[in-house]
Amino acid sequence: MWAIETRNLRKVYRPLFGGNPITAVDNLNLQVPAGTVFGFLGPNGAGKTTTIQILIGNVYPTAGEAFVLGHRAGALAAKRKLGFLPEKFQFHDFLTAEEFLRMHGRLAKMDRTTLQRRIDEVLELVGLAERRTSKIREFSKGMQQRVGLAQAILHDPDLVILDEPTSALDPLGRRRVREVVQYLKERGKTVFLNSHLLSEVERSCDQVAIINKGRVIVQGTLDELLVNRSVVRVELRRVEPCVLEAAAKVAQKVHPVDERCFTAEVASEDDIPELARAILDAGGALIGLQAHRETLEDLFIQTVEAEGR
Amino acid sequence: MGVIIALTLKEAMRRRAFLGTLIILVTLYGLSFLPRAFKEAFGGDERQFELGVNIAVLFGIDAIKFFSAVLAILLSAGAITAEIERGYLAAILPRPLYRWELYLGKWLGVMLFSAANATLWTAMLWASVALQGEPRVEMWRALPYVLLYPILYGTLALALSSFLGASIASMFTVALGAFAYFSDHFLRPIAAFFDVRLLQQMIWLSEWALPMATLKRLVQIQVDTILPPGFGERPRFGRPDVLEFLNPPVQPLDLAYVALYILVALTVGLVIFWRRDVQ
Numbered sequence: 001m002w003a004i005e006t007r008n009l010r011k012v013y014r015p016l017f018g019g020n021p022i023t024a025v026d027n028l029n030l031q032v033p034a035g036t037v038f039g040f041l042g043p044n045g046a047g048k049t050t051t052i053q054i055l056i057g058n059v060y061p062t063a064g065e066a067f068v069l070g071h072r073a074g075a076l077a078a079k080r081k082l083g084f085l086p087e088k089f090q091f092h093d094f095l096t097a098e099e100f101l102r103m104h105g106r107l108a109k110m111d112r113t114t115l116q117r118r119i120d121e122v123l124e125l126v127g128l129a130e131r132r133t134s135k136i137r138e139f140s141k142g143m144q145q146r147v148g149l150a151q152a153i154l155h156d157p158d159l160v161i162l163d164e165p166t167s168a169l170d171p172l173g174r175r176r177v178r179e180v181v182q183y184l185k186e187r188g189k190t191v192f193l194n195s196h197l198l199s200e201v202e203r204s205c206d207q208v209a210i211i212n213k214g215r216v217i218v219q220g221t222l223d224e225l226l227v228n229r230s231v232v233r234v235e236l237r238r239v240e241p242c243v244l245e246a247a248a249k250v251a252q253k254v255h256p257v258d259e260r261c262f263t264a265e266v267a268s269e270d271d272i273p274e275l276a277r278a279i280l281d282a283g284g285a286l287i288g289l290q291a292h293r294e295t296l297e298d299l300f301i302q303t304v305e306a307e308g309r
Numbered sequence: 310m311g312v313i314i315a316l317t318l319k320e321a322m323r324r325r326a327f328l329g330t331l332i333i334l335v336t337l338y339g340l341s342f343l344p345r346a347f348k349e350a351f352g353g354d355e356r357q358f359e360l361g362v363n364i365a366v367l368f369g370i371d372a373i374k375f376f377s378a379v380l381a382i383l384l385s386a387g388a389i390t391a392e393i394e395r396g397y398l399a400a401i402l403p404r405p406l407y408r409w410e411l412y413l414g415k416w417l418g419v420m421l422f423s424a425a426n427a428t429l430w431t432a433m434l435w436a437s438v439a440l441q442g443e444p445r446v447e448m449w450r451a452l453p454y455v456l457l458y459p460i461l462y463g464t465l466a467l468a469l470s471s472f473l474g475a476s477i478a479s480m481f482t483v484a485l486g487a488f489a490y491f492s493d494h495f496l497r498p499i500a501a502f503f504d505v506r507l508l509q510q511m512i513w514l515s516e517w518a519l520p521m522a523t524l525k526r527l528v529q530i531q532v533d534t535i536l537p538p539g540f541g542e543r544p545r546f547g548r549p550d551v552l553e554f555l556n557p558p559v560q561p562l563d564l565a566y567v568a569l570y571i572l573v574a575l576t577v578g579l580v581i582f583w584r585r586d587v588q
Contacts, residue, residue, distance in 0.1 A: 050588070056403040058587040079405040086399035092316065094323045106312045107404040151400060 001070065003159050003190035004032035004055060009064035011050050011214075024050040026214035027064070032207070034158075037181055037191045039205035041198070043304050047214035048194050049087065052163055055192075056084050069159055080109070083157035085148045087164040087194075093137035097128055097147050100136055101154055108155035122150040125183065127176055141168040149180060160184055161192045166200055178204055202296040210300060212307045218299075226294050232264045232272055233292070237285035246282035250275045260287075265294075310406075310414040317418025321384050330376040334430050337372045338437045341365035345441045362443040363535040369434040370451055370532065374458045377427040381463030382482050384419045387475030388467055393587050394474065402587055412579050416467055423459035428452065451531040457524055457567055462486060464571050465519075468578025472585065489521040501555040509554060520570055523563045530559050
């Protein structure tokens with residue numbers, strides 16, 4: 001079962017007083033398996049926030065369909081099982097953390113006993129148990145984000161959508177969010193994570209999708225997307241064209257960096273000795289060779305650049 | 310919906326807008342003690358004193374109409390679009406509630422708050438004249454109709470706030486109110502005395518566009534008994550139709566039109582909010 005599924009989802013904004021229509025989401029097809037931590041990535045303006053707003057029912061699609069936990073996006077049945085932490089938010093800061101969560105619990109139609117228990121649990125989980133009676137206006141931006149996270153998971157939803165959950169957090173706060181994501185994963189919940197902090201996504205997510213210009217470019221598990229590629233940084237006394245040619249015969253891609261350095265993308269780590277031999281055979285004065293497994297950041301940059309921003 | 314009503318009430322208390330109007334009204338009610346002060350300082354007969362109290366009551370009712378409408382506009386104009394832009398609704402809208410519940414919850418919250426304030430101010434007015442030994446009940450008779458002012462203006466401002474920011478929504482509502490006031494108080498006598506047909510039609514239209522003059526008449530018939538002599542009477546000479554235009558009588562369907570107007574404004578705002586993207 002898909003926790004989230006979109007079929008040819010499209011959203012076009014038409015300016016009220018003329019001007020060109022803006023296509024924010026363009027035939028987006030996305031499948032998020034239930035019980036996974038899913039990273040939703042893309043450059044600014046790729047259509048991530050619009051997609052999320054459609055999923056939570058705030059924005060109506062121009063065409064296509066979106067389903068959340070088997071229900072049409074925006075339906076009350078879908079909203080009951082959904083938790084959401086918005087990127088841009090302003091909480092009613094005259095309330096205390098506990099009052100704020102109680103309000104959200106009542107909006108989520110939680111019964112009194114369960115609500116009190118869950119308030120205690122989630123405040124503990126996000127590290128704000130000691131500050132439960134403090135007004136939100138007294139909180140730092142990071143603490144407000146954590147109380148936002150607490151409201152998103154308060155009613156024990158099956159799907160939690162986190163839109164830039166770590167944007168205002170320090171490293172300790174980010175670790176706390178990772179722990180919460182792990183906590184949700186262990187309980188079989190689906191987490192849909194939109195973040196620009198790719199290292200965080202790489203640490204937490206089972207699957208990712210990279211979108212650009214409103215369309216999914218790549219989607220898969222991290223193992224599928226990253227395992228078979230290694231990027232080798234090669235340092236020479238001088239990078240000659242014949243060396244690059246020789247390297248290109250072994251590597252899938254070769255990118256000159258400067259006069260003394262280039263990078264080569266090989267299909268697997270097994271190809272690295274052969275690459276070194278090819279460089280030496282072509283007369284290259286090899287100084288250093290450093291291989292690293294392709295990171296999500298490498299994949300993201302290459303994918304988005306290949307698409308042309 | 311109860312959660313949204315409670316939240317709106319808390320928000321209104323936090324803004325302390327009502328405290329400002331309360332201070333102004335306390336000042337105004339101070340004026341209602343003037344008849345007693347004048348009598349004690351300068352003498353004068355009982356009839357003059359009664360007249361002074363009546364004028365103070367009429368003035369107080371007008372002040373309640375004005376301030377309760379302003380309060381409702383202030384609270385309603387920023388209730389939807391401004392809250393979306395500030396990010397207040399970002400975490401509330403994904404909750405399992407229909408948009409109409411949110412909209413009506415806000416409307417009810419504002420109306421309850423404005424009505425509570427208007428009732429409190431009416432009680433203050435009643436107490437201030439009762440303390441002078443001249444109790445009046447006209448302000449209580451007028452109260453249900455006075456409450457229509459904040460309901461009308463608040464509903465209109467809320468409907469506009471479903472697609473406009475706070476300042477523009479309040480500006481439009483105030484502008485519409487000012488036009489209706491200007492039309493009724495200044496254009497109407499001109500149109501009547503000079504018998505300008507086009508102007509008369511414009512005034513008629515403005516009353517349909519915002520039934521403020523209708524509301525004024527509905528309140529006025531509740532306080533007829535304390536009107537100063539000659540006030541509100543028709544001129545002795547003139548064509549009957551012109552005289553009627555100058556001072557129209559209350560029609561049986563006036564209240565129904567005001568109710569329908571409020572209902573339509575509420576529905577239009579609701580439909581716009583229901584249909585719009587929230588981002």
